[in-house]
Amino acid sequence: PFFMPPGVAFTNGHFTAENIITKVTHSGDLAGIFHDQTAWRAIPSETPIYQVEMLSSAQGEGELYVGTTHLNPGRVGDEFYMTRGHFHQRREQGEVYFGLRGSGLLLLQNEQGEARLEEVSPGSVHIIPGLTAHRLINTGTEVLSALAVWPSIAGHDYAALAQGFALRVVLHDGKIQAKEVQNG
Numbered sequence: 001p002f003f004m005p006p007g008v009a010f011t012n013g014h015f016t017a018e019n020i021i022t023k024v025t026h027s028g029d030l031a032g033i034f035h036d037q038t039a040w041r042a043i044p045s046e047t048p049i050y051q052v053e054m055l056s057s058a059q060g061e062g063e064l065y066v067g068t069t070h071l072n073p074g075r076v077g078d079e080f081y082m083t084r085g086h087f088h089q090r091r092e093q094g095e096v097y098f099g100l101r102g103s104g105l106l107l108l109q110n111e112q113g114e115a116r117l118e119e120v121s122p123g124s125v126h127i128i129p130g131l132t133a134h135r136l137i138n139t140g141t142e143v144l145s146a147l148a149v150w151p152s153i154a155g156h157d158y159a160a161l162a163q164g165f166a167l168r169v170v171l172h173d174g175k176i177q178a179k180e181v182q183n184g
């Protein structure tokens with residue numbers, strides 16, 4: 001007699017629901033994202049880097065989307081696999097990420113170009129304020145999965161980050177290190 005809502009497995013972020021939308025981003029889709037372009041070209045373009053799995057839900061003012069990003073482990077040269085990263089098209093709209101499995105970093109950057117990193121691990125909660133670009137980075141050896149909730153009207157503005165983020169996360173001397181980069 002009761003409505004059975006969709007489910008999410010907190011161990012891996014996969015949904016159980018009738019309508020799930022998935023989108024895979026491959027290495028070939030990420031032109032210009034990794035700093036070592038020679039290393040990027042050496043990777044087959046069909047290599048899957050991350051997958052976004054979303055519940056199909058209502059769109060419009062006040063509605064929310066729920067989705068999980070599954071980011072594979074790996075590196076392009078010395079730089080860890082990461083999502084493209086974006087500001088929301090509706091710049092003032094925030095988002096919440098929850099770490100579910102794996103380990104990594106959430107790179108946040110404001111409109112002034114100031115960047116910071118938060119550790120993502122199972123159970124971590126990340127409040128992404130409005131006006132803040134965000135990118136997931138997998139610094140571990142297993143898939144990094146993070147559940148996200150965001151306004152359906154938020155949209156994505158990828159072009160605003162054409163010059164990239166102010167920090168890159170690399171493996172240097174066997175250690176995970178954040179390096180400042182010169183933009184523009």
Ligand code: 6PG
Nearest residue numbers: 052067069083084085086148150
């Ligand atoms: C969003 C979320 C999230 C994000 C994915 C892929 O606003 O939709 O932040 O679902 O889109 O993690 O990241 P990119 O959109 O930067 O490729």
Ligand code: NI
Nearest residue numbers: 088095134150
């Ligand atoms: Ni977002």
